[in-house]
Amino acid sequence: MTADAACMTCGNPLTEAVAGRRYCSNACRQRAYRERTSARDDSSGDSGVPTPLDTFVGRREELASLARLGAEHRLVSLVGPAGAGKTRLAVQHVDKRADQVWWTALASASGVVQAIYHAVGAHPLPNRSVRDAVIAEIEQHRRPLLVLDNCEHLLADVADVVSEFLACCPRLRVLVTSREPLRLAGEQVFALGELELPPADCDVAEALRYDAVVLFRDRAVSVDRSFEVDSANVADVVAVCRSLDGMPLAIELAARRITVLSPADILARLGDRLALLTGGPRAADDRHRTLRAAIGWSYDLLSPAEQAASRRLAVLGVPFDLGVASAVCGVPDALELLTGLEQKSLLVVERVGGHTTFRQLESVRLYCYERAVECGDASLVADRVVEWVCSVVEPEISSFFPSPPVVLRLDRNVGLIELAVTRTAETADWSRHALAAVATAWTSTPRGPRGAPAELLHQALSRPMPQASRSALTVLAAMHHRVRGGWHVTRRFAEESLAIERADACRPGTTARALEVLASAEAHIGDPALAWRLFDEAATLLHNSDDKLARAILLNSYGWTLLQHGEADQAAPLIREALTLTRLLGLPHLLNPVLHTAGAIALARKDCAEAVDLFRESLSVGSEHPMDQFYDLEGLALGLVGVGSDDERALSLLTAASVVRARYDFRAEPYWQALLDEARAICRDRITAGRLRAAESTGERMSLAQAISYALTAQPPAEDDGLISARERHVATLVAEGLTNRQIGQRLGISPHTVARHVTHARSKLGLRSRAQLAVWAGRHTL
Structure with missing residues (x-):
């Protein structure tokens, strides 16, 4: 027994006689029992x-x-x-x-x-x-x-x-x-995360099965007994809940505004939610009376390094991975920082396809962005993003084609590339501006098709830059005009790139690329014999290279060009080798253009059944980049017409593909256009007038994604199959063009608040977290 052992009731020291007990007497034990009983009662x-x-x-x-x-x-x-x-x-x-x-x-x-x-x-x-x-x-x-x-x-x-x-x-x-x-x-x-959220397009009955909507209704009714969720406001209520990430405090504060604002008004003002979401119950803790105070409490508890990381990551406005976070935070490895922020509930971790990304809840991001502006972090982050983009692009600048992992990495960070383009232009950092423009051309951009817009390429080329960057940009500009049928401009840019490469004479990859683009231009508007010599020279440069992807791309271009000049038999072995190389790479989506050429060769040989199979496979493997698939829709339609199995579906697919071509000014080569015109004529001869118009109408109203689904399943989309309305789709397209709400409103003749509503509705229905993500979606799917 230790010297300080004492009775649990009276506190008197315990003697050796009662060693091991907790009480000095039965009286103290009984008193303790009575106290315990009373405590339980x-x-x-x-x-x-x-x-x-x-x-x-x-x-x-x-x-x-x-x-x-x-x-x-x-x-x-x-x-x-x-x-x-x-x-x-x-x-x-x-x-x-x-x-x-x-x-x-x-x-x-x-x-x-x-x-x-x-x-x-x-x-x-x-x-x-x-x-x-x-x-x-x-x-x-x-x-x-x-x-x-x-x-x-x-x-x-x-x-x-x-x-x-x-x-x-x-x-x-x-x-x-x-x-x-x-x-x-x-x-x-x-x-504990967000409340369960309903789908964006649900009706009243379905919406009220979800906790977030019920909470909004309950708290709104507590301040306005006349409020109810009905068919007129359910879309706005759901959009509010989704925009607030299903966080109960934010939903409650928003609902309390129902006395002076409608759900649509609340939705339109969520861009400034930190000012809007105030006025919690007076009896509530100060931290829970405003959204700003609730987030500020967490922010103030962070270490200086964690606060800086939260501010800088908020400037990005898009999901990011560990590498991007490390670059933006200015540390060799941001793992511990991200881990700490995630444990403090200030980051959300998402895992898709084996890739881990992080994001801030939008309310948290807006708060941290305010702190970033106060601390002058916005410019610092922009400069670090520029450094990151350039560090990814520069090692690939002398390659025939950037490696697939690099393209995938850039694809996942399109929003950062846009920030880098803007920042380098603002600071007149033209050398790095060129690299940012190259990055844009290598990715799927918010403007829709893969590749940089002509304006960006031409503006960048008007600035001083290293010759290696200029060669890369000129060949990219040539490729841009090639898919739009601008063969004379294509040849001019390709010749400039080739001249730079011949003067340097140490970059076989980019030299072969310039030769390939110039060869395709010569084949269409110049000397076909010269074109074959240029293709052969490019093939010789790549013959001893380990770059199987480069050789596959070159062989496919060579075979496609030969096919257009009536040389299907000469093209066939080139495409067989290209297919073998591409399959060995284990990158299914890169099979898409090669399978297309193989399908076109099958059409030329009148083997329409094989062509249908090849175009179907191409559509299936190319789903990662659907913007590249309008050619396959046309090829499958040509095969269906040749087989004679489904003229109406063929005409719908041809029409859907033509909508994409018209929108982005993608002009078919004369050889391919002749096949398309012939197929349309056959369909018009074989389909009755009423069914003809119905088939064309189906093609006109389908998005590219819907058309691909129709091609593979033979199930046409229902009238209400689109996730978002036509006006929301139009607004999303204008967002992708980089217009502000005010500029969109001026173009459409509506108020900026109404534009904001359409943007928020579209984001909510599509499950997107930011305006930048909506722009990316519009580029990829609103076609």
């Missing part, structure tokens, strides 16, 4: 659990999961971002317990032990510490639960106290609410 009245005045909405699955965890584990940490409803869920959880519960609110506390001491109603013990008094009180209960609410600002102290109490009190269970876990052994982390 009064537990519902002195627990300190808050009594909410509003209704609790949803979270049925979360409550059930939390109950299971609480029953199986002694320490559970309920974590989530600002405004996720952690405290409210904890209240609902403990309300269903019959055991002793102590609620300890730590938001305004400075000392953890003292706050727990008062919460449990402990009594001072002679010659014993406050911790000992708390432990003594806890030990009087059979299965006590201690709730520590809002621990994020006292994590180290809470972790120390909790670990001690759990060790000393084997019957104790602890529930912690915080924006990050304690990181203790045995801790079970329960991550």
Whole structure:
């Protein structure tokens, strides 16, 4: 027995005669029993659990999961971002317990032990510490639960106290609410995210099956009894909930604005949500009265490095990966920074196709962006993005074709490339502006087809730059005009690129590229014999190269050009080799152009059934880049006409492809155009007038994605198959062109607020998080 052992009731020292006991006498033991019984009887009245005045909405699955965890584990940490409803869920959880519960609110506390001491109603013990008094009180209960609410600002102290109490009190269970876990052994982390969100295009009945919409309705009715979710406002209510990421606090604050704003008005103002979402209940904690305060509480608890990272990542406005984050934050490896921010519920992790990206909830991003502007981080981030883009592009600038991993990396960061283009133009950094323009040409851009717009290429070429960059840009400009039938301009740019390459004489890859583009131009408007010599020279340059992709692309171009000059038999072995090389690469989407040429050769040989199979395969493997597939729609239609199996579907596919060609000024080569014209004539002869118009109408109203689905499934799209309305699709297209809301409004004759509504509706229906993502979607799908 230690010298300081004392009776748990009276505090008198225990003698050797009662060693190993907790009480000095039967009287003290009986007194302790009476106190425990009284404590259990009064537990519902002195627990300190808050009594909410509003209704609790949803979270049925979360409550059930939390109950299971609480029953199986002694320490559970309920974590989530600002405004996720952690405290409210904890209240609902403990309300269903019959055991002793102590609620300890730590938001305004400075000392953890003292706050727990008062919460449990402990009594001072002679010659014993406050911790000992708390432990003594806890030990009087059979299965006590201690709730520590809002621990994020006292994590180290809470972790120390909790670990001690759990060790000393084997019957104790602890529930912690915080924006990050304690990181203790045995801790079970329960991550609380957004409320369940409805699909964007649901009706009233379906919308009201989702917690987010029910919460909005409940809180709106609490301030305006006449409010109801109906067919006139359901789309706006759903869009508001989706735009607010399903966060309960933000939804509640938005709903309270219903006294002066309609759901449509609230939606239109969410761009300035930090100013809009204020005015929480007066009795609420200050942190929960405005969205800005809720997020600011989390931001203020970050370390200086984490605050800087949050600000700088907010400038990006698009999802990012670890490499981008490291570059933007100015550190060799941002893993620890991102891990810390994710644990503090300030980042969302997403994994798609084995690739991990991060994003900030939009409300968090807007708050951090405000801080970035105050701290002057916007320019710093833009410069670092420029450095990142150039570091990806520059090693590939002398290649025949950029490696697929580089293209994929740039495709995933189209928004960053746009930022780099803008920044280098603002700072007149023309050398790096050229590299940013090259990056744009290598990717799928918000403007739709792969490749940079002509204006960007021509403007960049008017500026001073290194010769290697100029050669890359001129050949890209030549390729841009080639797909639009501008053969004379194509030849001029290709000749300039080839002249630079011949003068340098040390870059076989880019020399072969210039030769290939010039050869295709010569074949159409110059000397075909010269074209074959240029193709052969390019093939010789690549013969000893390990770049199988470059050789496959060259052989496909050579074979396609031969085919157009009636040399199908000479083209066939080249395409067979190109197919073999491309399949060996294991990159299915790169098969698309080679399969197309193989299908065209089959058509030339009158083997229409084989052509149909090849074009179907091309459509299937090319889904990663659907913008490249309008040619395959035409090829499949030609095969169907040749087989004579489905003229109406063939005509619909031809019409859908022609819409894409007209929109982007993609002009078919004379050889291919003649085949298309002949197929249309055959269809018009074989289809009755009524069915003819119906087939053309089907093709006109289909998006490219719908046309590809129709080609592969033979199921035409329903009238209401589009996710977004025609006006929303039109607005999205203008967003992709880089217009502001005011400029779009002026063009369409509507107000900027109405434009903002269309933008937000379209984003919500498509599940997109930002305006930049909507622009990317419009470029890829609104065709």
